[in-house]
Amino acid sequence: MLAKAILFDLDGTLTDPKLGITSCIQFALSELGYQPPEPDELSWCIGPPIKDSFSQLLQTSDETILTQAISLYRSRFSTIGLFENTLYPQTIETLKVIRSAGYQTFVATSKPDIYAARIIEYFGLSTLFDKVYGSELDGTRSVKADLIHYILVQENLLSASTIMVGDRKHDIIGAKANNLTTIGVTYGYGTEQELTTHGADFIVHSPDEIAKLLIQRFSVECSIAGDR
Numbered sequence: 412m413l414a415k416a417i418l419f420d421l422d423g424t425l426t427d428p429k430l431g432i433t434s435c436i437q438f439a440l441s442e443l444g445y446q447p448p449e450p451d452e453l454s455w456c457i458g459p460p461i462k463d464s465f466s467q468l469l470q471t472s473d474e475t476i477l478t479q480a481i482s483l484y485r486s487r488f489s490t491i492g493l494f495e496n497t498l499y500p501q502t503i504e505t506l507k508v509i510r511s512a513g514y515q516t517f518v519a520t521s522k523p524d525i526y527a528a529r530i531i532e533y534f535g536l537s538t539l540f541d542k543v544y545g546s547e548l549d550g551t552r553s554v555k556a557d558l559i560h561y562i563l564v565q566e567n568l569l570s571a572s573t574i575m576v577g578d579r580k581h582d583i584i585g586a587k588a589n590n591l592t593t594i595g596v597t598y599g600y601g602t603e604q605e606l607t608t609h610g611a612d613f614i615v616h617s618p619d620e621i622a623k624l625l626i627q628r629f630s631v632e633c634s635i636a637g638d639r
Contacts, residue, residue, distance in 0.1 A: 439483035
């Protein structure tokens with residue numbers, strides 16, 4: 412079946428959010444009385460749900476403490492951190508090519524959708540996506556598998572014709588739980604080994620390679636379909 416829709420992770424796939432995320436984590440930890448790690452030691456926090464990251468950082472599952480940490484994080488992220496972000500080179504051009512080829516495109520991020528939508532708008536990407544999907548502030552749909560399932564239902568998409576693009580194992584695991592084809596990107600925060608270990612179907616090393624891969628598959632499959 413032809414691929415019709417592409418789901419894009421946000422952090423580490425469309426944008427590099429390292430400065431904003433790590434600075435907000437440092438702020439939250441400092442406010443809680445902890446000595447925060449250096450930014451490079453927090454890179455692993457880019458991708459997973461923020462609650463999971465704080466649970467590991469604070470070595471606790473206490474809901475009261477985690478709620479406080481997330482609240483402090485968001486107090487800075489909602490006003491400063493989400494703009495401490497950069498668009499990966501070639502992203503806009505890549506999305507334009509993919510859209511021109513006839514694909515539907517969606518953002519699928521564990522980040523709360525109210526923040527994700529602001530980031531997409533900030534970088535002028537709103538017209539390049541059919542819709543932005545993220546989690547709720549209470550954590551609903553922060554697990555990638557739940558989010559992807561929700562998107563498939565809301566948009567009436569078939570797993571067989573939908574592709575997930577992301578940089579971390581959470582993207583691959585969530586997509587595979589919903590039987591999606593996956594493209595792992597290595598320019599973000601996950602390694603090629605992490606992506607392949609969890610079953611990425613394809614690996615690319617730059618945004619423009621995503622478009623090349625999709626167009627190549629689209630052209631080949633259309634050609635085959637046209638010969639029948």
